[in-house]
Structure formats: C-alpha cells, structure tokens
Amino acid sequence: MSGAGRVLRRALVLGALSLLVAVAVQAPLIKRFIRGEFRESFFQASEYPGIRLITLAEAEDLWRTGEAAVIDARRPDLYGEGHVPGARSLPAPQAEKRVPPDILALPRDGPLVVYCEGGDCQSSLLLAKRLHGEGFKDIRVMTGGWEAWVEAGLPQEKADGQK
Numbered sequence: 001m002s003g004a005g006r007v008l009r010r011a012l013v014l015g016a017l018s019l020l021v022a023v024a025v026q027a028p029l030i031k032r033f034i035r036g037e038f039r040e041s042f043f044q045a046s047e048y049p050g051i052r053l054i055t056l057a058e059a060e061d062l063w064r065t066g067e068a069a070v071i072d073a074r075r076p077d078l079y080g081e082g083h084v085p086g087a088r089s090l091p092a093p094q095a096e097k098r099v100p101p102d103i104l105a106l107p108r109d110g111p112l113v114v115y116c117e118g119g120d121c122q123s124s125l126l127l128a129k130r131l132h133g134e135g136f137k138d139i140r141v142m143t144g145g146w147e148a149w150v151e152a153g154l155p156q157e158k159a160d161g162q163k
Contacts (some may be wrong), residue, residue, distance in 0.1 A: 048128075048129060048132050050132050050136060050137040050138055050139050051125075051128045051129070051132055051139045051140075051141065052139075052140055052141070053140075053141050053143050054113070054140040054141065054142055054143065055142075055143060055144075056142060056143070056144050056148045056149065056152060058140070058142075059113050059115070059140070059142040059149075060152075060154060062111060062113050062140070063084060063085075063086070063113065067111055068110070068111035068112060068113045068140070069088065069106050069110065069111075069112050069113070070084050070086060070087040070088070070112075070113045070114075070115070071087060071088050071089075071090050071103070071112055071113070071114045071115075071127065071131075072084065072087045072088065072089050072090070072115060072116075072146075073090060073091060073092045073095075073114055073115065073116040073123040073124045073126070073127040074089075074091065074116050074117055074121075074123060074146065075091055076089060076091060078117065078146070079091075079159060080158065080159035081158070081159075082146075082150070082156040082157065082158055083146070083156070083157055083158075083159075084115070084146075084149060084154075084155075084156075084157070085155050085156070085157040086157070087115075087157075088102065088103065090103055090127060091123070092116070092123040092124075092126045092127040092130070095127050095130045095131070096126075096130060099130065099131070099134055103131075104134065106136075108135045108136050108137055109137050109138060110138065111138045111139075111140060112128075112131060112136055112138065112139045112140065113140050113141075113142055114127050114128050114131070114139060114140070114141050114142065115141070115142040115145045115146055115149070116145045116146065117145050117146055117147060118144050118145030118146055118147025118148055119145070119147060121145055124141045124142070124145060125141055128141050
C-alpha cells in the first residue's frame with residue numbers, strides 16, 4: 001500500500017473513532033433530541049415573523065432608551081431576586097394559561113424584549129411564541145438572558161424596587 005493510502009486509511013479510522021466518541025459522550029443529549037424535547041426550542045421565521053433573537057447590547061439599548069417593554073419569563077422567585085429594572089414578570093408557564101391584562105394592554109406593534117435565565121433556558125422563546133399568538137408583532141428574545149445581563153454588570157432591580 002502506498003504512503004498516501006496509509007494516510008487516508010488512518011484519517012478515516014481516526015474520523016470514525018472521533019464520531020464514536022462524540023456519540024458516546026453526547027448520548028444523553030441525542031436521546032433527548034430524539035424524544036423531541038427540543039422541538040419547542042426552535043421556531044421558523046415564516047411561522048413566527050414577529051420574533052427575532054437579539055444580542056445583549058441590542059436589548060440594553062432598547063431598555064436604556066425606553067423603546068421597548070421588557071418582560072421577564074423566569075419564575076417569580078427568580079424575578080424577585082433580581083431583574084432588569086422596569087421589567088414585568090410573566091413566567092412562561094403562567095402565560096400558557098393566561099396573559100395578564102397589563103401585558104395585553106401594551107401596543108401590539110411596539111417592541112417587546114423577552115428574556116429568561118440564560119444558557120439553555122427556553123422560557124423566553126416559549127413566551128415569545130405565546131405573545132406572538134396574542135398578536136404582538138415585534139418580539140425580541142435576548143440571547144444570553146439574565147445570566148448575560150448580570151455578567152455584563154448592567155443595572156438590576158429587586159422585586160421591592162430596590163436596586
């Protein structure tokens with residue numbers, strides 16, 4: 001066998017072994033994907049034209065200028081511990097049952113910034129889909145969520161209004 005053939009065979013073996021190791025390491029995640037646990041985590045722009053993902057910097061600009069209503073999709077206890085100043089609390093599970101009148105009173109074409117914990121949290125996207133169903137046309141989901149907001153050292157407010 002020529003030198004090039006040996007190199008190619010070794011590369012193929014290494015590639016196959018890498019694939020096997022990756023599958024073994026990520027098996028729990030692959031199982032969750034197969035069971036459909038992430039189906040709600042995705043959205044198609046054609047299905048939800050009013051929803052888009054934005055960066056922390058974009059969310060901060062909208063908050064600082066007061067251009068957008070900010071909605072916290074986290075659990076009430078987390079909201080109470082700290083949230084974006086002026087943000088309204090609307091936990092995603094609560095919104096599935098009923099969206100409160102104060103949220104429904106917001107202009108349907110005005111921008112909304114929605115956030116959750118951060119990391120792999122899906123609450124903000126689920127809430128954004130629900131708000132889209134209520135007729136809101138400009139919903140922006142802050143990537144990185146509360147975790148990114150805190151890490152950036154941005155202002156925080158507690159449930160009692162103290163900073």
